[in-house]
Amino acid sequence: MPAVKLGVSRQVAIPKKIHDALGLAPGDYLEVELKAGKVVLTPKALVDKEIERRLAEGLEDIKKGRGIGPFSSAKEAIRALHQEAKKLKKE
Template structure:
């Protein structure tokens, strides 16, 4: 069983045999989990989030007014 050292920036090198067995590639993502005093690293694929829908002019106006109202309310609490 290979032993790895933690580097100064909290980095670890995955041993080549483990890297190859899991078919990992540079740039892949791993989820690091602390469980029962062990570190478990699980390969993960990140999916792109759907772009936020555009707001209509009316919705933008409502949002702007709501933000202004929130700011006014916050100012009354901080005064």
């Protein structure tokens, strides 16, 4: 088990082998807990990161013309979605 040194500002470097095994990247978050006198670090995916990924995916869809609308009402949107579903079933 590798040993790490605590820095002046309480920072700890995660050994590369562990970092890579967990798939960590700069800017990722870790939950820090104290359990039975031990520090436990657990990778955490925050909602903000997931929202950014989904927004980027949605914008890419719009750029590539993979979208329908705009609609003036919810009924109109639902009708269009049903029509799209029928088209996909035929394909």
